Amino acid sequence: MxxxxxxxxxxxxxxxxxxxxxxxxxxxxxxxxxxxxxxxxxxxxxxxxxxxxxxxxxxxxxxxxxxxxxxxxxxxxxxxxxxxxxxxxxxxxxxxxxxxxxxxxxxxxxxxxxxxxxxxxxxxxxxxxxxxxxxxxxxxxxxxxxxxxxxxxxxxxxxxxxxxxxxxxxxxxxxxxxxRGSLNACITIEGTQGHVAYPHLADNPVHRLIAILGELTGRELDRGNAHFSASSLQVVSIDVGNPATNVIPQKASAVLNIRFNTEHRGETLLRWIEACVERHAPGRGRIESQISGExxxxxxxxxxxxxxxxxxxxxxxxxxxxxxxxxxxxxxxxxxxxxxxxxxxxxxxxxxxxxxxxxxxxxxxxxxxxxxxxxxx
Structure with missing residues (x-):
């Protein structure tokens, strides 16, 4: 037929x-x-x-x-x-x-x-x-x-x-x-809400999140290899949900994606993200992640x-x-x-x-x- x-x-x-x-x-x-x-x-x-x-x-x-x-x-x-x-x-x-x-x-x-x-x-x-x-x-x-x-x-x-x-x-x-592999991660930093005029009574999670994202985006993951271009970390969302200008928010979150080549494994990259979050927000960070493929x-x-x-x-x-x-x-x-x-x-x-x-x-x-x-x- x-x-x-x-x-x-x-x-x-x-x-x-x-x-x-x-x-x-x-x-x-x-x-x-x-x-x-x-x-x-x-x-x-x-x-x-x-x-x-x-x-x-x-x-x-x-x-x-x-x-x-x-x-x-x-x-x-x-x-x-x-x-x-x-x-x-x-x-x-x-x-x-x-x-x-x-x-x-x-x-x-x-x-x-x-x-x-x-x-x-x-x-x-x-x-x-x-x-x-x-x-x-x-x-x-x-x-x-x-x-x-x-x-x-x-x-x-x-x-x-x-x-x-x-x-x-x-x-x-x-x-x-x-x-390339793909890793999605949502980082949430818990802070202490307070009045912007009394920052010593609060803990601003936005500042900690900015420091985390600065370190993550500042690293050159690799320069690629014979078959792959360089791995790329992209921040795709930053959310605070704070409509007030005089309130330090209680939490802040960001979503990122890493498209990575064969120089890395998803779990290794996730451990790196976790270590970075812990350095800048010890005990205050939460990460939800998914490795959709190596x-x-x-x-x-x-x-x-x-x-x-x-x-x-x-x-x-x-x-x-x-x-x-x-x-x-x-x-x-x-x-x-x-x-x-x-x-x-x-x-x-x-x-x-x-x-x-x-x-x-x-x-x-x-x-x-x-x-x-x-x-x-």
């Missing part, structure tokens, strides 16, 4: 799978995959009544084993569209729809690529897909929970390709081989080089090996197998009138198909 990339992409777009809703997106994909001979498993993880829908599918049982990972959930469409965001409109060679770039188009292209290869011959190994409905949301019970299930059931891949839209403006520009790097070995070669043949571009941008589910996958990311152009993702050229979809099918063969399948 040969699967048309445009028709599958439009079928996926028609599902209003605004996270955490699925609206039948995984069922559309299941039908396409079972038609190709895949064995599929619907996996739900999370609290009762709030489970995250996930799909795992595999064709073949031997090696090499290539896994394709992605997500069918999308962000809300918002306003300002010139076409129905779930209509799959084609106009002037562009396919419009929420999630077509991020990343229903990439999923459709991979499935179409597998169908194209199977139309010629059987696989020489195994292909699997790990598709979650929880990537645009908190990402607690999607890929992160499916991976242990895969390992437990003998589905550890040799390599994983994530179909995120990695290209800024033109197809073939960029392959992601790593991502920095990682996939060494550009044979699979990455093969992907570069295939991209060059189809697009004429020498794809840059990059580690910039935000986080993705690759941060979870790296603990199980080597992982890289390559997909469509992301210039319109999360915007009104999200769209991709139909020609790019068809080219991506060719890239994925040839990568399957280059991988030994």
């Amino acid at each position: 040969s699967i048309d990339v445009v028709e599958l992409a439009r079928s996926l777009i028609a599902c209003r799978s605004v996270t955490p809703a699925d609206d039948g997106a995984l069922a559309v994909l299941d039908r396409a995959l079972t038609g190709l001979g895949f064995a599929t498993e619907h996996l739900s993880f999370g609290p009762a009544g709030e489970e995250t829908p996930n799909l795992f599918a595999r064709l073949g049982s031997s090696g090499p084993h290539l896994c394709f990972a992605g997500h069918t959930d999308v962000v809300p469409p918002g306003d300002g569209w010139s076409a129905d965001p779930f209509g799959g409109t084609i106009r002037d060679g562009l396919l419009f729809g929420r999630g077509i770039a991020d990343m229903k188009g990439g999923i459709a292209a991979f499935v179409s690529a597998v169908s194209s290869l199977l139309a010629q011959r059987p696989l020489n190994g195994s292909v699997s897909l790990l598709i979650t409905g929880d990537e645009e949301g908190p990402a607690r019970h999607g890929t992160k929970d499916v991976l242990p299930w895969m390992v437990e059931h003998g589905h550890r891949p040799d390599f994983c390709l994530v179909g995120e839209p990695t290209n800024p403006m033109h197809l073939g520009e960029t392959i992601k081989i790593g991502r 920095a990682f790097l996939t060494e550009p070995a044979a699979p990455v080089r093969a992907l570069q070669d295939v991209i060059a043949r189809h697009t004429g571009n020498a794809a840059l090996l990059d580690t910039g941008g935000g986080t993705s589910d690759a941060r979870f996958i790296t603990s199980v197998c080597p992982v890289a990311e390559f997909g469509l152009v992301g210039a319109t993702m999360h915007k009104a009138d999200e769209c991709v050229p139909v020609a790019d979809l068809e080219t991506l099918v060719g890239i994925y198909r040839d990568f399957l063969e280059a991988f030994g399948l």
Whole structure:
């Protein structure tokens, strides 16, 4: 069965799978995959009544084993569209729809690529897909929970390709081989409220917080390395909630984010923040933190080089090996197998009138198909 990339992409777009809703997106994909001979498993993880829908599918049982990972959930469409965001409109060679770039188009292209290869011959190994409905949301019970299930059931891949839209403006520009880590921290300093005319009877938490932020922002975390730019600490909010000009407030808080490279671990950075808070506000500081992902790097070995070669043949571009941008589910996958990311152009993702050229979809099918063969399948 040969699967048309445009028709599958439009079928996926028609599902209003605004996270955490699925609206039948995984069922559309299941039908396409079972038609190709895949064995599929619907996996739900999370609290009762709030489970995250996930799909795992595999064709073949031997090696090499290539896994394709992605997500069918999308962000809300918002306003300002010139076409129905779930209509799959084609106009002037562009396919419009929420999630077509991020990343229903990439999923459709991979499935179409597998169908194209199977139309010629059987696989020489195994292909699997790990598709979650929880990537645009908190990402607690999607890929992160499916991976242990895969390992437990003998589905550890040799390599994983994530179909995120990695290209800024033109197809073939960029392959992601790593991502920076991300640490969020909310620092709250408790003081003693009082009259500004009698500061000796109060303890101003704002002054202590300013000193803390000054020390934190004043440190050069690193200068980057061969694959990563320098780590960056950014203060994103400072809140006191004090409407009066003659009152020293009782507390003050600030929120910061650190995007860090492989020179650091999240826990080490958190210990540094804690020590700084304790120096300037002993016994008066509270920190709420979340490490949403550690920095990682996939060494550009044979699979990455093969992907570069295939991209060059189809697009004429020498794809840059990059580690910039935000986080993705690759941060979870790296603990199980080597992982890289390559997909469509992301210039319109999360915007009104999200769209991709139909020609790019068809080219991506060719890239994925040839990568399957280059991988030994």
